[in-house]
Amino acid sequence: MEFYKVGLVPGPVSVPEDVRKAWDFDFASSDLEDEFFNLYHENQILIQKILHTNNDITITSGEAMSILWASLKCTLKGGEKILAVSSGLFGEGFADMAKTFGAEAEVCAFDYDSVPEPEKIYEHAKKFSPKVITAVHCETPSGTLTPCLKEIGKIAHEVGALFVVDFVASAGGEALDVDEAEIDIGLWGSQKVLSLTPSLSIATISKRAWDVIESVNYSGYEAFKDWRDVENKKFMPYTHDWHAMKALNISLLKIMNEGLENAIERHERAARLCRELGREIGLKLFPRDEKFSSPTVTAFYVPEKFLWPEFDSKLREQGLAVGGNYGKLAGKVFRIGHMGSQADDELVRKGMNIIKKTVKS
Numbered sequence: 345m346e347f348y349k350v351g352l353v354p355g356p357v358s359v360p361e362d363v364r365k366a367w368d369f370d371f372a373s374s375d376l377e378d379e380f381f382n383l384y385h386e387n388q389i390l391i392q393k394i395l396h397t398n399n400d401i402t403i404t405s406g407e408a409m410s411i412l413w414a415s416l417k418c419t420l421k422g423g424e425k426i427l428a429v430s431s432g433l434f435g436e437g438f439a440d441m442a443k444t445f446g447a448e449a450e451v452c453a454f455d456y457d458s459v460p461e462p463e464k465i466y467e468h469a470k471k472f473s474p475k476v477i478t479a480v481h482c483e484t485p486s487g488t489l490t491p492c493l494k495e496i497g498k499i500a501h502e503v504g505a506l507f508v509v510d511f512v513a514s515a516g517g518e519a520l521d522v523d524e525a526e527i528d529i530g531l532w533g534s535q536k537v538l539s540l541t542p543s544l545s546i547a548t549i550s551k552r553a554w555d556v557i558e559s560v561n562y563s564g565y566e567a568f569k570d571w572r573d574v575e576n577k578k579f580m581p582y583t584h585d586w587h588a589m590k591a592l593n594i595s596l597l598k599i600m601n602e603g604l605e606n607a608i609e610r611h612e613r614a615a616r617l618c619r620e621l622g623r624e625i626g627l628k629l630f631p632r633d634e635k636f637s638s639p640t641v642t643a644f645y646v647p648e649k650f651l652w653p654e655f656d657s658k659l660r661e662q663g664l665a666v667g668g669n670y671g672k673l674a675g676k677v678f679r680i681g682h683m684g685s686q687a688d689d690e691l692v693r694k695g696m697n698i699i700k701k702t703v704k705s
């Protein structure tokens with residue numbers, strides 16, 4: 345399939361036509377023109393509004409994995425400690441990534457079908473004294489949303505750690521207050537709620553985080569340090585993607601025009617509808633409690649009468665694409681992505697109808 349008739353994959357999501365218009369223009373060199381830096385700066389301000397933060401914003405090339413790596417490499421040296429709060433694959437992933445360059449990583453683990461709890465994190469952080477604590481807002485593979493970012497932020501700062509949060513698959517579709525949650529480095533991607541191509545990564549960086557970044561002084565393609573203040577210096581570590589920057593602007597303005605509250609409400613509505621229709625069909629929700637479910641993605645167990653590859657190909661025959669899974673959830677849990685352009689009642693209804701027909705046949 346080159347494109348999906350009914351696309352409900354939890355990222356990359358469908359790129360709307362008005363956003364695709366950004367590529368229908370022969371942009372000049374991003375290195376040379378003030379207009380590019382003005383656009384970059386306008387996007388920074390829109391992002392600060394959407395994420396409720398006064399922290400600095402960097403917008404870099406490469407999809408979100410590039411800044412997940414950057415958030416670790418720029419804040420940790422070999423032998424330094426990181427505590428990865430995890431209720432899923434992305435949570436654990438932080439520990440695995442940090443180990444590759446010699447950091448000492450521990451995982452504060454919670455079941456994949458549940459969400460992290462502050463008490464256990466507090467105990468672990470007190471004992472381990474990490475330099476960095478990471479958490480994931482929406483664990484996309486599990487279809488869950490971590491509700492206690494504020495509490496984890498407090499814990500991080502009580503033990504003197506930086507607080508790094510992956511909100512790649514939630515921000516813009518769920519209320520998020522970066523400053524209230526005391527997030528030092530926040531990580532956002534372009535191909536989820538923002539409904540762009542997987543081209544850009546967005547990070548929020550606090551003063552406290554900049555101090556650590558300057559002292560670690562990591563340089564590499566994904567390093568944050570040279571992105572500090574580029575909008576004023578007008579000098580970047582590499583040539584930026586003006587088309588993607590323009591597409592980001594269109595997408596951010598769409599959220600502002602819709603109203604952030606309304607966008608969040610649209611996600612909640614699509615998620616509720618998805619769970620409701622799933623229940624009617626007899627699908628079993630993966631999160632052990634419905635209240636752990638994310639508004640951007642819903643995870644169900646693969647119906648018992650099918651093996652995943654068979655179920656997937658039957659849905660695909662009818663034009664529907666959903667997400668499978670990875671690691672220990674592979675083959676057992678599938679996911680419906682209703683984020684960004686796909687947080688749409690009609691689309692969810694269409695997809696769930698195809699699932700219903702398939703399950704009942």
Ligand SMILES: *Cc1c(COP(=O)(O)O)cnc(C)c1O
Pocket residue numbers: 355407408409412434480482483484510512513533536542
């Ligand atoms: C999508 C996603 C990322 C980025 O990873 P991909 O390579 O785009 O899959 C990072 N974190 C989370 C929670 C995500 O959902």
